[in-house]
Amino acid sequence: MVQLSEHQKNxxxxxxxxKDMVNIPSTNTDPAYxxxxxxxxxxxxxxxxxxxxxxxNLKAVxxxxxxxxxxxxxxxxxxxxxxxxxxxxxxxxxxxTVMGSHQTAVxxxxxxxxxxxxxxxxxxxxxxxxxKCSSKGEIKGxxxxxxxxxxxxxxxxxxxxxxxxxxxxxxxxxxxxxxKEERQALRAEKAKKGQGGDDDDDDEDGDDSDDDKKKKKKxKKxKKxKKxKKAKKGSKEDSDEEDDDGSDEDGKKKKKKKxKKExKKEKKxKKEKKxxxxxxxDDSDDDxxxxxxSTKSASPVxxxxxxxxxxxxxxxxxxxxxxxxx
Numbered sequence: 001m002v003q004l005s006e007h008q009k010n011x012x013x014x015x016x017x018x019k020d021m022v023n024i025p026s027t028n029t030d031p032a033y034x035x036x037x038x039x040x041x042x043x044x045x046x047x048x049x050x051x052x053x054x055x056x057n058l059k060a061v062x063x064x065x066x067x068x069x070x071x072x073x074x075x076x077x078x079x080x081x082x083x084x085x086x087x088x089x090x091x092x093x094x095x096x097t098v099m100g101s102h103q104t105a106v107x108x109x110x111x112x113x114x115x116x117x118x119x120x121x122x123x124x125x126x127x128x129x130x131x132k133c134s135s136k137g138e139i140k141g142x143x144x145x146x147x148x149x150x151x152x153x154x155x156x157x158x159x160x161x162x163x164x165x166x167x168x169x170x171x172x173x174x175x176x177x178x179x180k181e182e183r184q185a186l187r188a189e190k191a192k193k194g195q196g197g198d199d200d201d202d203d204e205d206g207d208d209s210d211d212d213k214k215k216k217k218k219x220k221k222x223k224k225x226k227k228x229k230k231a232k233k234g235s236k237e238d239s240d241e242e243d244d245d246g247s248d249e250d251g252k253k254k255k256k257k258k259x260k261k262e263x264k265k266e267k268k269x270k271k272e273k274k275x276x277x278x279x280x281x282d283d284s285d286d287d288x289x290x291x292x293x294s295t296k297s298a299s300p301v302x303x304x305x306x307x308x309x310x311x312x313x314x315x316x317x318x319x320x321x322x323x324x325x326x
Contacts, residue, residue: 024065024119024127025112035127037064040111042104051101058086058096061111065119065127068168069096071161075114076107078160117156118165123148133169 024035041056055073062069070086073096077084082099089095098107119127121143128145139157142149156162194216 022108025115026108027112037061040104040108042102042107044101045097051099053098053100053102053107055096055098055107059088059094065115067119067131069094070168071118071165072096072111072114073098074161074164075159076102076110079110079113117159118152121146121148122153131165131169133166135170137166139165139169 020039021036022039023030023033024037026039038057038060040058040061042053043056044051045054046052055076058069058072062072073084073086076098080098080100080102084096084098086096087094115127118131119129121127121129124143124146126143126145128143129141129148130144131139131141133139139152139162140150141152151157
């Protein structure tokens with residue numbers, strides 16, 4: 001049999017992929033894909049409550065994807081809801097552990113999720129993003145392949161490892177997130193520098209600085225005057241509106257009073273008219289009663305006159321008869 005040398009054994013044919021290497025991400029099955037990373041290797045250690053999973057080649061994987069291994073280890077802990085730790089000591093070496101017993105396939109799936117959130121470009125999908133963090137704490141990046149530049153997605157910004165990324169990226173870049181007091185101190189220093197000139201400048205520079213100061217003062221005064229004028233105008237308009245509102249309210253009150261007085265007068269007039277009508281009706285009733293009384297009183301007199309007339313006629317008739325007889 002022909003024995004192959006170690007070089008021939010390790011030699012790979014083009015288009016083939018090593019068993020120990022996978023694409024970035026591992027879901028990409030293209031054998032000719034140029035972006036590769038070592039396949040995750042893990043082993044379970046301990047037992048009982050102290051059982052944990054040791055990720056053996058986390059440093060090599062993180063170097064291949066150009067990310068801090070602490071980010072990946074912390075990501076595993078957050079996603080699995082357990083404790084995770086990454087240490088790099090001289091005597092102990094590199095140790096990346098996740099509490100609990102976890103299969104390698106589960107960890108590989110979580111690594112792919114990490115790649116989609118923090119490594120792959122959102123436009124071209126290649127792992128060419130250089131991660132950085134702004135002073136405000138926003139995680140940003142720029143793609144070396146397509147030129148994309150911007151902030152990471154909302155899911156990445158809100159993830160549990162975002163604070164760790166902000167902290168380590170700011171420390172690595174040398175820029176630190178300033179506190180409120182430090183910002184105020186810097187503003188005060190800038191204001192002092194803007195107001196005062198340098199003592200080492202020449203006279204001409206001093207004159208220029210004086211002119212600049214005067215111009216700045218004039219500009220400030222003009223701005224203040226404009227603001228005061230606007231404020232006065234606004235206050236006048238408000239007062240005018242209040243006066244108008246007050247006058248309108250007074251007019252409404254006066255109208256209401258007038259309406260009430262007119263209603264009262266109309267009611268009084270109606271009452272007086274009614275009382276006058278009632279008095280007239282009473283007078284007419286009295287006149288009618290008087291007429292009836294007079295008729296009643298006149299009727300017996302008429303009866304007496306008629307009786308006397310009748311009697312006189314009878315007497316005259318009797319007299320005439322007597323004369324005839326005689």
